[in-house]
Amino acid sequence: xxxxxxxxxxxxxxxxxxxxxxxxxxxxxxxxxxxxxxxxxxxxxxxxxxxxxxxxxxxxxxxxxxxxxxxxxxxxxxxxxxxxxxxxxxxxxxxxxxxxxxxxxxxxxxxxxxxxxxxxxxxx
Numbered sequence: 839x840x841x842x843x844x845x846x847x848x849x850x851x852x853x854x855x856x857x858x859x860x861x862x863x864x865x866x867x868x869x870x871x872x873x874x875x876x877x878x879x880x881x882x883x884x885x886x887x888x889x890x891x892x893x894x895x896x897x898x899x900x901x902x903x904x905x906x907x908x909x910x911x912x913x914x915x916x917x918x919x920x921x922x923x924x925x926x927x928x929x930x931x932x933x934x935x936x937x938x939x940x941x942x943x944x945x946x947x948x949x950x951x952x953x954x955x956x957x958x959x960x961x962x
Contacts, residue, residue, distance in 0.1 A: 842884035843904055845952050846896025850876065852925075853887045856949050859924040861885070863916040864906050864956055898951040908956040911942045917956040918944035929953055 847853040854876045858868055861878050866885065870877040875888035885904070890896050908914045915932045922928060930945030935957075937943075943957040 840883060842886055844886040844888060845904065845948075845950070846890045847887050847950050848889075848896050849949065850874070850887070850889055852949050856921075856924045856926065857885075857887060860917060860921045860926070860946075861906070863913055863920050864908050865913075866906070896950060898953070903945070903953045903955055905955045905957055908958040910960065911958050911962050914942055914944045914956045914958050918946060921946040921948075921954075925949055930955070 854871065857876070857878060861867070866878045866880045868876065869879050869884070875886055878885045885906075906917070908917060911932070918928075918932050926946040926948050928945075929947050930943070932944035933942065935941040935943050938959070940959050940961045941957060942959075942962075943955050945953060945955045947953055
């Protein structure tokens with residue numbers, strides 16, 4: 839449905855380090871780094887972290903969550919572990935959720951406070 843999702847950052851180098859540490863657990867690799875942005879992706883869709891184009895301070899959106907597909911529950915666990923190790927904060931430990939059958943997810947906040955989640959919907 840989406841071509842890409844973009845999040846603003848106030849420290850692009852730290853954001854790059856964080857997402858380079860976290861996203862490989864979900865199968866997403868770094869595709870490009872520019873002066874004002876970095877891009878990760880898999881098969882089609884892209885995730886972009888960038889300095890806001892208007893030059894203002896990047897802020898997180900209250901109620902906004904960016905969700906990544908995980909291929910397995912083990913990948914969800916690894917995503918959560920790596921996010922905390924890279925300086926992120928826990929926003930919901932790995933476990934089953936009541937959003938539907940077999941929904942296994944872990945929530946973290948990145949270094950700018952954005953809420954991100956890895957979700958596996960396969961029974962294991």
